[in-house]
Amino acid sequence: MAMGNDIVDTPESWEVVASRTPFQGAKTAVRSDQVRMPDRAVVRRDYQAHPGSVCVLALDEEQRVLVLKQFRHPVRHRLWELPAGLLDVAGENPLHAAQRELYEEAHVKAEDWRVLADFFSSPGGSDEAVRIFLARGLAEAEGERYEVSEEEADMEIARIALADLVAGVLAGRLGNPGLVTGVLAASAALAGEGLDALRPALAPWPARPYEA
Numbered sequence: 284m285a286m287g288n289d290i291v292d293t294p295e296s297w298e299v300v301a302s303r304t305p306f307q308g309a310k311t312a313v314r315s316d317q318v319r320m321p322d323r324a325v326v327r328r329d330y331q332a333h334p335g336s337v338c339v340l341a342l343d344e345e346q347r348v349l350v351l352k353q354f355r356h357p358v359r360h361r362l363w364e365l366p367a368g369l370l371d372v373a374g375e376n377p378l379h380a381a382q383r384e385l386y387e388e389a390h391v392k393a394e395d396w397r398v399l400a401d402f403f404s405s406p407g408g409s410d411e412a413v414r415i416f417l418a419r420g421l422a423e424a425e426g427e428r429y430e431v432s433e434e435e436a437d438m439e440i441a442r443i444a445l446a447d448l449v450a451g452v453l454a455g456r457l458g459n460p461g462l463v464t465g466v467l468a469a470s471a472a473l474a475g476e477g478l479d480a481l482r483p484a485l486a487p488w489p490a491r492p493y494e495a
Contacts, residue, residue, distance in 0.1 A: 294489070300325050310334065310369055333411035335491040337381040338367040338461035340399055340469055341391060341418040342478075348448055348466065349389055349421070352439040363443075363451075364459045365415070376493050378484045381416045386424050389440055394420030396484035400468040403490070404460055412490035415465045417472075417481060445469060 298319040306313040312332040319325050341349040354361045368384040370377060378396060385391050399417040403410075448466040451457040472478050485495050 297321075304332070310371075329408075331405075331409035331411065333409050334373070335370040335377075336367055336404070336411060336413045336461075337370065337377045337384060338365040338413060338415040338465060339381050339385045339393075339418050340365055340415060340465040341385060341389070341393060341421055342445065342469065343419075343421050343442060345442075346445050347442040348445050348469075349385075349391065349440070349442055350448070350462065351388060352441070354437060360458075362459045363448075363457055363462060365461050365465050367461055370491060374493050376485075376495065377414045377488060377491065378416065381414075381418070385418060388438070390424045391421055392424045393418035393422075397478065397481040398484060398486045399472070399481060400464050401488060401490065402460075402464055412488075413461060413464075414488055414491070415461060415468065416484065417469065417478060419478070445473075 300317040300319055302314060302316045304312050304314050311334070313329060314332045315327060315329045317325050318328050339349075343349070349366065350363050351366060352361055352363050366384045366388040368380060368387075370380055381396070382392070385393065395418070397417045399415040401412065401414050404413050405411065445466060448457065448462070449470050452463050452466060457463065469478070472481060
């Protein structure tokens, strides 16, 4: 029986007989692969090809989390979320991307950065990999605010107690995957070995290799 450190996701690749991209969007695409199964049958698997994302759980000295409320057209909801963004450049350092998103979306900088959690957002239908950073030692960023547009122009920004966000997740009131994963991971870390025991900010990320 597998236990403890034996419970680990493992990389594996099955033979792709053919592949095509029937749709290419501005940031993501739809890929259609013909994949050979263990019984030798070949089946089609369609999925979103995604560059990857970063999220930032910015935690202040009062155990409050910086969150944004933003409209998301596909789900027709305005969701409370963590500052987040795409890895727009192949091989981009995810820490640099996270620092940029925290500045652009909230005009905030942080002294202490750690990796909080890594996850695949929807592995049955997308190859998107997400890294959530914990940011502490928060302060207002210097200079003028970054000019936002589109959905971000209508964002609401707040600082909410971590415990209240955890309660909201468990009650079904909050459903953004980055926020759900981030606040539960932070709560678990605080109840366990503490936030200082989290992985360093430049920890390897096999799902999205990068240059430090």
